[in-house]
Amino acid sequence: MTQDKKAHAIIIGGSLSGLFSATALRAIGYSVDVFEQSPNELDSRGGGIVLQPDVLAAFKFAGVDLPAHSGVDSGDRIYLGQDDRIVEQFFMPQTQTSWSLIYNTMKQALPAGVVHAGERFTRFEQTNARVTAHFESGRVEEGDILIGADGPSSSVRAQLLPAVEPTYAGYIAWRGLVEENDLPAGASDLLRDRFTFQQGESHLILVYLVPGEEGAIERGKRRWNWVWYRKMSTDAVSALMLDRDGQQRATVLGQREIYALHAASRNRLNALYMTSIFIGGAVGSALASVLYEHGGWLWVAIAGTTFPALALIHFLLTGRSTTVSIV
Ligand SMILES: Cc1cc2nc3c(=O)[nH]c(=O)nc-3n(C[C@H](O)[C@H](O)[C@H](O)COP(=O)(O)OP(=O)(O)OC[C@H]3O[C@@H](n4cnc5c(N)ncnc54)[C@H](O)[C@@H]3O)c2cc1C
Known part of the structure; x- marks a missing residue:
């Protein structure tokens, strides 16, 4: 036990899962330490993200307030045909925000010293009651629970469940952000204030508005967030994973x-x-x-x-x- 006698949680990974776990555990009385391998802030990592009800519930549970204007609202969901005409439309209001806003809000809710950047977890040991985490730096941390929030290639999972390997889902996603005023007027008029899908045999693309630079939600200062999912064979993905220097990222x-x-x-x-x-x-x-x-x-x-x-x-x-x- 730590000096303050609170149960102590060690969380590996300081991205969204790590921060959500940290704020939730603190809300129920744990003392928490988060270890993130990257020495930098992660706030430039993401693009758009929908403020789903469970995200709002997690903020509420943790007692963390989102900024008053934290997203861009959309009313209708529309589905477009190949000729860009609306083939389906229904009312489904929701709010889109940015990955950075969620990350920054959760991160700022944690007291200084909780997140330890530049600490790469390597392995753990456990007894019936305690768990010990080891880090590349030589640091050793002991706690009551260890949470692996270290992403799809989780080192915690690799040790705990070595037989479990991520497998390719059969599709890839391209994504990007476009400044609101950079889209032609015809396209903007069709897409604005809507959550738009267009899909075919082997692809799905979605587009919606998200806050712009520093969370701006005024018209003209927002950004179009787009994601284009495409089915792709494993062989084709190997070719795709060649980087700009022609190196295979395998x-x-x-x-x-x-x-x-x-x-x-x-x-x-x-x-x-x-x-x-x-x-x-x-x-x-x-x-x-x-x-x-x-x-x-x-x-x-x-x-x-x-x-x-x-x-x-x-x-x-x-x-x-x-x-x-x-x-
Ligand atoms: C632009 C964007 C938009 C997205 N939109 C949506 C959306 O709309 N809805 C949705 O559900 N999801 C969305 N996602 C996916 C969502 O971001 C991920 O679900 C989320 O980031 C996953 O968070 P995570 O903390 O589990 O993992 P990750 O973000 O992958 O973070 C894992 C962290 O663990 C750290 N780490 C790894 N290994 C170690 C180690 N050995 N020691 C210490 N640290 C380690 C990594 O550096 C990383 O920071 C989006 C993602 C992006 C990038």
Whole structure:
């Protein structure tokens, strides 16, 4: 127990789930510490978000007041056909706000010193009554409960439920914000004060107004929030995840696989894995320059295909090894 004899909660992740958990637990008498790996404020992370009744209920439960004008109201929901004409319309009033407003309001409701930024959780241990959390910095925290609010790639979940892996849902989402006055008048007139959907066989797009810079809700200063969901095969997603430098961002997935091999040796396995990637990258870059000079893209492509082909042959001959012995 902590000195003030309150039950103590350790929360991993200082985004929305972490902050909502923290304010709710404080409301029922817990002392709380939130640990967020990012050293920065997270308020530039989001776009638009609907103020759903359960969000309002969570604010009320925590005793946290939202600013008086915290969103943009819409009246009708409309569905558009492919020719942009309204095919369905019904009254469904709701309020749209911004991710940052929810984040900032919850964060400011917590006393200074509750959120510890730049602390990356690595693992926990538990006894019947207590839980101990370890951090990359060497920090160790003891509490009565540990909450994993560390997002879709949760490290807390990875240790607690190692067999549970997130799977691709089959669609991706593009999203963005457009200044209110940047949309052509015809489109604005159709969309303003409404929550709009347009959907087809393999896509769904939605558009609504949200507060603009610093929460502005005056007409002309707001922003159009749009999200475009598209069905996409796993192969196509792999191609999509190439970054602007042409690098495949599959490293994230690879790292998860590596972590899953041996929970107690995650840091060492990761060090080995990252070192091998950098050595491989350096060797590949050096080789590619020579090959390109002598044989152009054809030679580079042949070399690039050879390594995965060798790995495939090795895999077919030996199968997938499940034995890891790192101590
Ligand atoms: C623009 C935008 C709009 C959205 N709109 C909606 C909406 O309308 N409705 C809706 O339901 N949802 C919406 N979402 C999704 C919503 O944001 C997410 O549901 C929400 O952010 C999830 O919050 P979270 O705290 O669970 O996870 P995350 O936001 O992913 O946060 C997890 C946090 O944990 C931290 N972390 C991870 N690992 C560690 C570690 N080892 N140690 C310490 N910290 C760690 C991460 O840095 C991160 O800050 C939206 C999201 C965005 C970005």
